[in-house]
Amino acid sequence: MVCLFCRNDSSSSRSVEHIIPQSLGNTTLILPPGTVCDRCNNYFARKLEKPFMDQSDIITLRHHEAIPSKKGRFPSLDGQLDDGTPFTSYRYSNSSLSGLIDTSPEGVAKILAGEVRGAWLPAPPDAWEEPQLSSRLLAKIGLEGMASRLVGQDEGLMYLAQEPQFDPVRSYARYGTGRGWPYHCRRIYDANKKWIEANGDEVQRIWEWDILVTEFGEWYSVLALFGLELTINMGERSIEGYLDWLHRHQNMSPLYPQT
């Protein structure tokens, strides 16, 4: 067994690889041990996923949407009362925004005295701060997502690990080789959108992922995080083909094909 990224023997690797970060609630889209070796798994966790999750925009989003860490904690968020007094908002549950806990005694006094009524928190983002970090994570998710479709087919996984056409995206994800990699970003539904399940339950979709193969044989990894669709070309540093595909398909999302 060889690793999808470094091609070293990964037969003795023990770590399950989470294609989408586990801290985004992913427990199902995973790869069995050895598909990605322990060393690459550890590298991605430390160098891509943690810095991505620690971005202020992502922390803001996780606070608003109540996404717990692996330890079950919600990130706090700094805001201001309407007179400019700083406070920190903490969440203790995912049901509703918890009470606001002020960081200063005078702020608490103002709230108790009714002197301030409003509070301001940073809004959830429409894009992320660090394009290279995001695009490398998207490249990793794309290649691993393709591997997830081949689990159990050793020849298919070996092809994906050895195929030269995926070497640029492979080494960009793993080693940051080259000068960035463009990706397409747009909102396809509101971050707070609630979906009704077959049993009537209301749910929120944190992430969705699929692969798009265009009529011209281009492969795109399409990820949605809270309705923000992030698309990356697995073959080359260009999103022109995706813009063309959108134009020819009335801007529909590949995640929601109209049949």
Ligand SMILES: [Zn+2]
């Ligand atoms: Zn490896």
